[in-house]
Amino acid sequence: MKTESPNGNSLLAPIMFLPFFFIACCIVPSSADKPSYYIPPDTFAVDCSPSVAPHDAGFPYDQKYEIDFSSVSRVYAVDPSSSEKPRISACIFRKQVTWPFIVSDGPNFIRLYFKLVAYSGLNISKALFSINVGPYTLITTSESSYSKYSPNSDYAIREFCVSMDGQVLNVTFTPSSKVFGAYAFINKIEIVSMPSKLYIQEDAPFSLVGQPTHYFMGNSTALEMIYRMNIGGDVISDLEDTCMFRRWTRDDDYFMSNDGNTSIVESEVEVNSSLLVPSYAAPLQVYTSARTILQTTESKYRATWLCPVDHVAGSVRKEVNRRKNDDLSIMIDGQRCSGFDISDPTPGVEFSEIMAPTGR
Ligand SMILES: *[C@@H]1O[C@H](CO)[C@@H](O)[C@H](O)[C@H]1NC(C)=O
Ligand SMILES: *[C@@H]1O[C@H](CO)[C@@H](O)[C@H](O)[C@H]1NC(C)=O
Ligand SMILES: *[C@@H]1O[C@H](CO)[C@@H](O)[C@H](O)[C@H]1NC(C)=O
Numbered sequence: 193m194k195t196e197s198p199n200g201n202s203l204l205a206p207i208m209f210l211p212f213f214f215i216a217c218c219i220v221p222s223s224a225d226k227p228s229y230y231i232p233p234d235t236f237a238v239d240c241s242p243s244v245a246p247h248d249a250g251f252p253y254d255q256k257y258e259i260d261f262s263s264v265s266r267v268y269a270v271d272p273s274s275s276e277k278p279r280i281s282a283c284i285f286r287k288q289v290t291w292p293f294i295v296s297d298g299p300n301f302i303r304l305y306f307k308l309v310a311y312s313g314l315n316i317s318k319a320l321f322s323i324n325v326g327p328y329t330l331i332t333t334s335e336s337s338y339s340k341y342s343p344n345s346d347y348a349i350r351e352f353c354v355s356m357d358g359q360v361l362n363v364t365f366t367p368s369s370k371v372f373g374a375y376a377f378i379n380k381i382e383i384v385s386m387p388s389k390l391y392i393q394e395d396a397p398f399s400l401v402g403q404p405t406h407y408f409m410g411n412s413t414a415l416e417m418i419y420r421m422n423i424g425g426d427v428i429s430d431l432e433d434t435c436m437f438r439r440w441t442r443d444d445d446y447f448m449s450n451d452g453n454t455s456i457v458e459s460e461v462e463v464n465s466s467l468l469v470p471s472y473a474a475p476l477q478v479y480t481s482a483r484t485i486l487q488t489t490e491s492k493y494r495a496t497w498l499c500p501v502d503h504v505a506g507s508v509r510k511e512v513n514r515r516k517n518d519d520l521s522i523m524i525d526g527q528r529c530s531g532f533d534i535s536d537p538t539p540g541v542e543f544s545e546i547m548a549p550t551g552r
Protein backbone atom coordinates (compact mmCIF):
# COMPACT_ATOMS: atom_id res chain seq x y z
CA MET A 193 0.00 0.00 0.00
CA LYS A 194 2.85 2.28 0.79
CA THR A 195 4.14 2.43 -2.72
CA GLU A 196 1.30 3.32 -4.97
CA SER A 197 -1.46 4.68 -2.87
CA PRO A 198 -1.83 8.43 -2.97
CA ASN A 199 -2.18 8.03 0.75
CA GLY A 200 1.49 7.51 1.28
CA ASN A 201 2.22 9.97 -1.41
CA SER A 202 3.47 13.06 0.30
CA LEU A 203 4.61 14.82 -2.82
CA LEU A 204 1.04 15.59 -3.54
CA ALA A 205 -0.05 19.17 -3.45
CA PRO A 206 -3.65 20.16 -3.91
CA ILE A 207 -4.36 20.72 -7.54
CA MET A 208 -7.97 21.75 -7.58
CA PHE A 209 -11.11 21.16 -5.69
CA LEU A 210 -13.08 18.96 -7.97
CA PRO A 211 -15.97 16.58 -7.78
CA PHE A 212 -15.31 12.90 -7.53
CA PHE A 213 -16.80 10.17 -9.48
CA PHE A 214 -15.92 6.59 -9.61
CA ILE A 215 -15.57 4.23 -12.43
CA ALA A 216 -16.67 0.69 -12.08
CA CYS A 217 -14.67 -1.44 -14.40
CA CYS A 218 -16.96 -4.21 -13.57
CA ILE A 219 -19.70 -4.29 -16.10
CA VAL A 220 -19.95 -7.67 -17.65
CA PRO A 221 -21.98 -7.18 -20.76
CA SER A 222 -22.68 -9.70 -23.44
CA SER A 223 -21.37 -10.24 -26.98
CA ALA A 224 -17.78 -11.25 -27.34
CA ASP A 225 -17.04 -9.81 -30.73
CA LYS A 226 -14.43 -7.27 -29.58
CA PRO A 227 -10.79 -8.20 -29.18
CA SER A 228 -9.97 -9.28 -25.67
CA TYR A 229 -6.63 -7.52 -25.56
CA TYR A 230 -5.30 -4.11 -26.32
CA ILE A 231 -1.92 -3.29 -27.79
CA PRO A 232 -0.84 0.25 -26.99
CA PRO A 233 0.68 1.88 -30.07
CA ASP A 234 3.10 3.85 -27.89
CA THR A 235 4.92 2.93 -24.72
CA PHE A 236 7.65 5.29 -23.60
CA ALA A 237 9.83 5.24 -20.57
CA VAL A 238 12.23 7.84 -19.33
CA ASP A 239 14.43 6.72 -16.52
CA CYS A 240 16.87 9.10 -14.92
CA SER A 241 19.09 6.26 -13.77
CA PRO A 242 22.15 5.82 -15.93
CA SER A 243 21.88 3.10 -18.60
CA VAL A 244 18.98 1.09 -17.28
CA ALA A 245 18.42 -2.06 -19.23
CA PRO A 246 14.75 -2.51 -20.26
CA HIS A 247 14.25 -5.52 -18.02
CA ASP A 248 15.63 -3.52 -15.11
CA ALA A 249 12.81 -1.05 -15.24
CA GLY A 250 10.16 -3.74 -14.98
CA PHE A 251 8.31 -1.93 -17.73
CA PRO A 252 8.66 -3.42 -21.17
CA TYR A 253 8.61 -0.17 -23.06
CA ASP A 254 9.24 0.07 -26.77
CA GLN A 255 10.85 3.43 -26.83
CA LYS A 256 13.42 4.86 -24.57
CA TYR A 257 13.61 8.60 -24.41
CA GLU A 258 17.14 9.93 -24.50
CA ILE A 259 17.56 12.73 -22.01
CA ASP A 260 19.46 15.79 -23.14
CA PHE A 261 21.79 16.40 -20.23
CA SER A 262 22.74 19.86 -21.46
CA SER A 263 19.61 21.26 -19.78
CA VAL A 264 19.03 18.64 -17.09
CA SER A 265 21.38 17.42 -14.42
CA ARG A 266 21.41 14.12 -12.68
CA VAL A 267 21.78 13.79 -8.93
CA TYR A 268 22.31 10.76 -6.75
CA ALA A 269 21.16 9.62 -3.37
CA VAL A 270 21.46 6.63 -1.15
CA ASP A 271 18.23 4.63 -1.34
CA PRO A 272 17.41 3.49 2.19
CA SER A 273 14.50 1.36 0.99
CA SER A 274 16.46 -0.86 -1.36
CA SER A 275 19.51 -2.89 -0.46
CA GLU A 276 19.65 -4.36 -3.95
CA LYS A 277 20.05 -1.01 -5.66
CA PRO A 278 21.36 1.23 -2.93
CA ARG A 279 21.96 4.18 -5.24
CA ILE A 280 19.16 6.14 -6.79
CA SER A 281 19.25 8.97 -9.29
CA ALA A 282 16.90 11.75 -10.31
CA CYS A 283 16.74 14.35 -13.05
CA ILE A 284 16.90 17.91 -11.76
CA PHE A 285 15.61 20.94 -13.64
CA ARG A 286 16.76 24.37 -12.54
CA LYS A 287 14.95 26.21 -15.33
CA GLN A 288 11.92 25.42 -17.48
CA VAL A 289 12.53 22.40 -19.68
CA THR A 290 10.15 20.67 -22.11
CA TRP A 291 10.47 17.07 -23.11
CA PRO A 292 8.55 16.33 -26.32
CA PHE A 293 7.20 12.83 -26.99
CA ILE A 294 5.88 11.84 -30.38
CA VAL A 295 2.68 9.88 -29.74
CA SER A 296 -0.31 8.65 -31.69
CA ASP A 297 -3.62 10.53 -31.51
CA GLY A 298 -5.81 9.79 -28.53
CA PRO A 299 -5.48 9.51 -24.77
CA ASN A 300 -2.40 8.39 -22.90
CA PHE A 301 -1.55 7.26 -19.43
CA ILE A 302 1.19 9.45 -18.00
CA ARG A 303 2.85 8.07 -14.87
CA LEU A 304 5.25 10.25 -12.95
CA TYR A 305 7.58 8.63 -10.43
CA PHE A 306 9.13 10.55 -7.56
CA LYS A 307 11.45 9.20 -4.98
CA LEU A 308 11.74 11.40 -1.93
CA VAL A 309 15.22 10.86 -0.61
CA ALA A 310 18.06 13.19 0.28
CA TYR A 311 19.78 13.87 -3.03
CA SER A 312 23.31 15.03 -2.56
CA GLY A 313 23.61 18.80 -2.43
CA LEU A 314 19.86 19.42 -2.56
CA ASN A 315 17.30 20.37 0.02
CA ILE A 316 13.95 18.73 -0.65
CA SER A 317 12.15 21.81 0.64
CA LYS A 318 13.31 23.63 -2.52
CA ALA A 319 11.68 21.06 -4.82
CA LEU A 320 8.98 23.56 -5.75
CA PHE A 321 7.72 23.13 -9.26
CA SER A 322 4.89 22.34 -11.59
CA ILE A 323 4.59 19.78 -14.35
CA ASN A 324 2.42 20.52 -17.35
CA VAL A 325 1.40 18.42 -20.27
CA GLY A 326 0.14 20.64 -23.06
CA PRO A 327 -2.47 22.90 -21.45
CA TYR A 328 -2.90 20.72 -18.34
CA THR A 329 -1.15 21.41 -15.05
CA LEU A 330 -0.77 17.96 -13.57
CA ILE A 331 1.28 18.71 -10.48
CA THR A 332 2.11 21.80 -8.47
CA THR A 333 4.19 21.27 -5.36
CA SER A 334 4.49 23.52 -2.34
CA GLU A 335 6.42 23.23 0.91
CA SER A 336 3.50 21.40 2.49
CA SER A 337 3.87 18.71 -0.17
CA TYR A 338 6.84 17.45 1.80
CA SER A 339 5.39 17.68 5.28
CA LYS A 340 4.96 13.92 5.40
CA TYR A 341 8.40 13.35 3.90
CA SER A 342 9.65 9.93 4.82
CA PRO A 343 13.03 8.90 3.46
CA ASN A 344 12.15 5.22 3.55
CA SER A 345 9.10 5.35 1.38
CA ASP A 346 9.04 3.86 -2.05
CA TYR A 347 8.27 5.76 -5.24
CA ALA A 348 5.36 8.13 -5.14
CA ILE A 349 3.58 7.49 -8.41
CA ARG A 350 1.06 9.92 -9.85
CA GLU A 351 -0.94 8.65 -12.79
CA PHE A 352 -2.89 10.78 -15.23
CA CYS A 353 -4.91 10.26 -18.37
CA VAL A 354 -4.52 13.04 -20.89
CA SER A 355 -5.77 13.23 -24.44
CA MET A 356 -3.79 15.20 -26.98
CA ASP A 357 -5.01 16.47 -30.33
CA GLY A 358 -1.64 16.80 -31.92
CA GLN A 359 1.06 14.22 -32.07
CA VAL A 360 3.50 15.94 -29.77
CA LEU A 361 3.00 15.40 -26.08
CA ASN A 362 5.09 18.07 -24.39
CA VAL A 363 5.96 17.40 -20.75
CA THR A 364 7.14 20.68 -19.23
CA PHE A 365 8.93 21.03 -15.89
CA THR A 366 8.81 24.52 -14.38
CA PRO A 367 10.65 25.35 -11.16
CA SER A 368 8.90 28.00 -9.07
CA SER A 369 10.03 31.50 -9.97
CA LYS A 370 9.04 32.78 -6.53
CA VAL A 371 11.62 30.91 -4.50
CA PHE A 372 15.33 31.34 -4.97
CA GLY A 373 17.02 28.04 -5.73
CA ALA A 374 13.81 26.20 -6.51
CA TYR A 375 14.17 23.16 -8.72
CA ALA A 376 12.02 20.46 -10.30
CA PHE A 377 12.82 16.80 -10.19
CA ILE A 378 11.60 13.45 -11.46
CA ASN A 379 12.90 9.89 -11.36
CA LYS A 380 10.90 8.17 -14.08
CA ILE A 381 8.14 8.84 -16.56
CA GLU A 382 6.02 6.30 -18.37
CA ILE A 383 3.75 7.19 -21.24
CA VAL A 384 1.43 4.46 -22.49
CA SER A 385 -1.34 4.87 -25.04
CA MET A 386 -4.77 3.88 -23.83
CA PRO A 387 -7.98 2.96 -25.64
CA SER A 388 -10.05 6.04 -26.42
CA LYS A 389 -13.12 4.94 -24.49
CA LEU A 390 -11.63 3.28 -21.47
CA TYR A 391 -12.79 5.89 -18.96
CA ILE A 392 -14.27 8.72 -20.92
CA GLN A 393 -17.32 7.85 -22.91
CA GLU A 394 -18.88 11.02 -24.14
CA ASP A 395 -22.38 9.58 -24.16
CA ALA A 396 -22.18 7.87 -20.74
CA PRO A 397 -22.76 10.08 -17.69
CA PHE A 398 -21.11 9.67 -14.30
CA SER A 399 -22.73 10.31 -10.95
CA LEU A 400 -21.26 13.11 -8.91
CA VAL A 401 -20.69 12.60 -5.24
CA GLY A 402 -22.99 14.79 -3.22
CA GLN A 403 -24.81 16.20 -6.20
CA PRO A 404 -27.95 15.08 -7.94
CA THR A 405 -26.68 15.97 -11.39
CA HIS A 406 -24.75 13.78 -13.72
CA TYR A 407 -21.41 14.65 -15.16
CA PHE A 408 -20.51 14.24 -18.79
CA MET A 409 -16.87 14.26 -19.71
CA GLY A 410 -15.47 15.32 -23.04
CA ASN A 411 -12.28 14.11 -24.62
CA SER A 412 -10.49 17.12 -23.24
CA THR A 413 -11.03 16.19 -19.58
CA ALA A 414 -7.77 15.10 -17.96
CA LEU A 415 -8.10 12.52 -15.20
CA GLU A 416 -5.97 11.58 -12.26
CA MET A 417 -6.06 8.09 -10.84
CA ILE A 418 -6.79 8.28 -7.12
CA TYR A 419 -7.30 4.62 -6.21
CA ARG A 420 -7.21 1.42 -8.13
CA MET A 421 -8.23 -1.52 -6.01
CA ASN A 422 -8.91 -5.15 -6.53
CA ILE A 423 -11.81 -5.57 -4.15
CA GLY A 424 -11.43 -8.67 -2.01
CA GLY A 425 -8.44 -9.76 -4.04
CA ASP A 426 -4.71 -9.52 -4.26
CA VAL A 427 -2.32 -6.98 -5.69
CA ILE A 428 -2.28 -7.01 -9.48
CA SER A 429 1.06 -5.94 -10.87
CA ASP A 430 1.64 -3.79 -13.92
CA LEU A 431 2.72 -6.80 -15.94
CA GLU A 432 -0.53 -8.61 -15.18
CA ASP A 433 -2.63 -5.78 -16.58
CA THR A 434 -4.20 -5.91 -20.00
CA CYS A 435 -1.13 -4.25 -21.57
CA MET A 436 -1.61 -0.81 -20.03
CA PHE A 437 0.71 -1.43 -17.07
CA ARG A 438 -1.79 -0.36 -14.42
CA ARG A 439 -1.43 -1.63 -10.86
CA TRP A 440 -4.20 -2.63 -8.51
CA THR A 441 -3.78 -2.62 -4.75
CA ARG A 442 -5.65 -4.67 -2.18
CA ASP A 443 -8.65 -3.00 -0.54
CA ASP A 444 -8.01 -4.19 3.04
CA ASP A 445 -6.57 -0.90 4.19
CA TYR A 446 -9.66 0.98 3.08
CA PHE A 447 -12.39 -1.50 3.90
CA MET A 448 -14.26 -0.82 7.12
CA SER A 449 -15.23 -4.33 8.01
CA ASN A 450 -16.62 -3.73 11.47
CA ASP A 451 -19.94 -2.20 10.47
CA GLY A 452 -21.08 -4.87 8.10
CA ASN A 453 -21.52 -8.55 7.71
CA THR A 454 -19.50 -9.18 4.64
CA SER A 455 -17.31 -11.80 3.11
CA ILE A 456 -15.03 -12.25 0.17
CA VAL A 457 -16.20 -14.40 -2.67
CA GLU A 458 -14.04 -15.87 -5.36
CA SER A 459 -15.73 -17.03 -8.48
CA GLU A 460 -14.98 -17.95 -12.00
CA VAL A 461 -16.26 -15.32 -14.29
CA GLU A 462 -16.39 -14.97 -17.97
CA VAL A 463 -15.85 -11.38 -18.95
CA ASN A 464 -17.80 -10.62 -22.08
CA SER A 465 -17.07 -7.46 -23.93
CA SER A 466 -19.49 -4.94 -25.29
CA LEU A 467 -19.23 -1.84 -27.38
CA LEU A 468 -19.11 0.27 -24.23
CA VAL A 469 -16.78 -1.88 -22.18
CA PRO A 470 -14.29 -4.04 -23.97
CA SER A 471 -12.99 -7.03 -22.06
CA TYR A 472 -9.55 -5.49 -21.77
CA ALA A 473 -11.00 -2.82 -19.46
CA ALA A 474 -9.43 -4.73 -16.57
CA PRO A 475 -7.66 -8.03 -16.07
CA LEU A 476 -9.75 -11.03 -15.12
CA GLN A 477 -8.52 -11.03 -11.50
CA VAL A 478 -10.42 -7.81 -10.88
CA TYR A 479 -13.65 -9.60 -11.65
CA THR A 480 -13.04 -12.90 -9.94
CA SER A 481 -12.88 -11.60 -6.38
CA ALA A 482 -15.57 -9.53 -4.75
CA ARG A 483 -16.96 -8.71 -1.35
CA THR A 484 -20.50 -9.64 -0.58
CA ILE A 485 -22.82 -8.56 2.14
CA LEU A 486 -24.40 -11.56 3.73
CA GLN A 487 -28.12 -11.97 3.71
CA THR A 488 -29.30 -11.83 7.30
CA THR A 489 -32.54 -11.48 9.13
CA GLU A 490 -31.63 -7.92 9.94
CA SER A 491 -33.18 -5.54 7.46
CA LYS A 492 -30.05 -3.72 6.47
CA TYR A 493 -26.32 -4.21 6.38
CA ARG A 494 -23.74 -2.15 4.69
CA ALA A 495 -20.14 -2.33 3.67
CA THR A 496 -17.99 0.77 3.60
CA TRP A 497 -14.66 1.72 2.09
CA LEU A 498 -13.01 4.86 3.32
CA CYS A 499 -10.58 6.30 0.81
CA PRO A 500 -8.73 9.42 1.93
CA VAL A 501 -7.95 11.76 -0.92
CA ASP A 502 -6.00 14.39 0.94
CA HIS A 503 -4.26 15.87 -2.04
CA VAL A 504 -7.44 16.49 -3.95
CA ALA A 505 -10.36 17.06 -1.60
CA GLY A 506 -11.52 15.46 1.60
CA SER A 507 -12.31 11.81 1.39
CA VAL A 508 -14.39 9.36 -0.51
CA ARG A 509 -16.47 7.04 1.56
CA LYS A 510 -17.98 4.33 -0.49
CA GLU A 511 -20.87 2.43 0.94
CA VAL A 512 -22.76 -0.47 -0.39
CA ASN A 513 -26.13 -1.17 1.08
CA ARG A 514 -28.06 -4.34 1.02
CA ARG A 515 -31.59 -4.45 2.16
CA LYS A 516 -33.38 -7.70 2.34
CA ASN A 517 -34.42 -8.84 -1.12
CA ASP A 518 -32.82 -5.78 -2.57
CA ASP A 519 -30.02 -5.28 -5.05
CA LEU A 520 -26.65 -4.04 -4.02
CA SER A 521 -26.39 -0.36 -4.62
CA ILE A 522 -23.21 1.64 -4.50
CA MET A 523 -23.18 4.88 -2.60
CA ILE A 524 -20.51 7.48 -2.19
CA ASP A 525 -20.96 9.76 0.81
CA GLY A 526 -24.49 8.58 1.17
CA GLN A 527 -25.38 9.31 -2.44
CA ARG A 528 -26.44 6.52 -4.64
CA CYS A 529 -24.15 6.09 -7.61
CA SER A 530 -25.95 4.87 -10.61
CA GLY A 531 -23.67 5.82 -13.43
CA PHE A 532 -23.19 2.22 -14.33
CA ASP A 533 -25.07 -0.88 -13.42
CA ILE A 534 -23.27 -3.79 -11.98
CA SER A 535 -24.43 -6.86 -13.75
CA ASP A 536 -21.67 -9.15 -12.65
CA PRO A 537 -22.79 -12.70 -12.03
CA THR A 538 -20.95 -12.53 -8.70
CA PRO A 539 -23.32 -11.08 -6.13
CA GLY A 540 -20.82 -8.65 -4.75
CA VAL A 541 -19.08 -5.37 -5.02
CA GLU A 542 -16.26 -4.75 -7.38
CA PHE A 543 -15.54 -1.12 -7.86
CA SER A 544 -12.11 -0.81 -9.26
CA GLU A 545 -10.89 2.63 -10.07
CA ILE A 546 -11.53 6.03 -8.55
CA MET A 547 -10.54 8.84 -10.87
CA ALA A 548 -10.83 12.61 -10.50
CA PRO A 549 -10.95 15.22 -13.22
CA THR A 550 -7.88 17.42 -12.97
CA GLY A 551 -5.49 19.66 -14.71
CA ARG A 552 -7.01 23.01 -15.67
C1 LIG B 1 -20.77 -14.44 -22.25
O1 LIG B 1 -20.73 -14.99 -23.56
C2 LIG B 1 -20.96 -16.39 -23.57
C3 LIG B 1 -20.76 -16.87 -25.02
O2 LIG B 1 -20.99 -15.87 -25.94
C4 LIG B 1 -22.37 -16.70 -23.06
O3 LIG B 1 -22.59 -18.07 -23.06
C5 LIG B 1 -22.48 -16.14 -21.64
O4 LIG B 1 -23.79 -16.32 -21.16
C6 LIG B 1 -22.13 -14.66 -21.59
N1 LIG B 1 -22.10 -14.23 -20.22
C7 LIG B 1 -22.71 -13.12 -19.79
C8 LIG B 1 -22.55 -12.81 -18.35
O5 LIG B 1 -23.36 -12.41 -20.53
C1 LIG C 1 16.39 22.76 4.11
O1 LIG C 1 15.63 23.96 4.05
C2 LIG C 1 14.85 24.20 5.19
C3 LIG C 1 13.96 25.41 4.93
O2 LIG C 1 14.59 26.34 4.10
C4 LIG C 1 15.76 24.39 6.38
O3 LIG C 1 14.99 24.59 7.55
C5 LIG C 1 16.63 23.15 6.56
O4 LIG C 1 17.54 23.33 7.59
C6 LIG C 1 17.36 22.83 5.27
N1 LIG C 1 18.04 21.53 5.42
C7 LIG C 1 19.30 21.36 5.09
C8 LIG C 1 19.83 19.98 5.29
O5 LIG C 1 19.99 22.24 4.64
C1 LIG D 1 5.88 21.57 -27.76
O1 LIG D 1 6.96 22.38 -27.35
C2 LIG D 1 7.64 22.97 -28.43
C3 LIG D 1 8.89 23.69 -27.91
O2 LIG D 1 8.93 23.83 -26.54
C4 LIG D 1 6.71 23.93 -29.14
O3 LIG D 1 7.36 24.54 -30.23
C5 LIG D 1 5.52 23.14 -29.64
O4 LIG D 1 4.57 24.03 -30.24
C6 LIG D 1 4.85 22.39 -28.51
N1 LIG D 1 3.82 21.56 -29.08
C7 LIG D 1 2.64 21.35 -28.48
C8 LIG D 1 1.69 20.45 -29.19
O5 LIG D 1 2.35 21.87 -27.41
Ligand SMILES: *[C@@H]1O[C@H](CO)[C@@H](O)[C@H](O)[C@H]1NC(C)=O
Pocket residue numbers: 298388394410411
Ligand atom coordinates in the same frame (compact mmCIF):
# COMPACT_ATOMS: atom_id res chain seq x y z
C1 LIG E 1 -13.79 12.11 -28.78
O1 LIG E 1 -13.00 11.01 -29.19
C2 LIG E 1 -13.71 10.02 -29.90
C3 LIG E 1 -12.76 8.87 -30.17
O2 LIG E 1 -11.52 9.32 -30.63
C4 LIG E 1 -14.24 10.64 -31.20
O3 LIG E 1 -15.00 9.67 -31.88
C5 LIG E 1 -15.12 11.83 -30.85
O4 LIG E 1 -15.56 12.47 -32.03
C6 LIG E 1 -14.36 12.82 -30.00
N1 LIG E 1 -15.23 13.89 -29.60
C7 LIG E 1 -14.88 15.15 -29.63
C8 LIG E 1 -15.89 16.15 -29.15
O5 LIG E 1 -13.78 15.52 -30.01
Ligand SMILES: *[C@@H]1O[C@H](CO)[C@@H](O)[C@H](O)[C@H]1NC(C)=O
Pocket residue numbers: 452453486487488489
Ligand atom coordinates in the same frame (compact mmCIF):
# COMPACT_ATOMS: atom_id res chain seq x y z
C1 LIG F 1 -23.27 -12.05 10.43
O1 LIG F 1 -24.38 -12.83 10.07
C2 LIG F 1 -24.44 -14.06 10.74
C3 LIG F 1 -25.61 -14.86 10.15
O2 LIG F 1 -26.79 -14.12 10.20
C4 LIG F 1 -24.59 -13.84 12.23
O3 LIG F 1 -24.62 -15.07 12.91
C5 LIG F 1 -23.42 -13.01 12.72
O4 LIG F 1 -23.59 -12.68 14.06
C6 LIG F 1 -23.31 -11.72 11.90
N1 LIG F 1 -22.11 -11.02 12.27
C7 LIG F 1 -22.09 -9.71 12.47
C8 LIG F 1 -20.76 -9.12 12.82
O5 LIG F 1 -23.07 -9.03 12.36
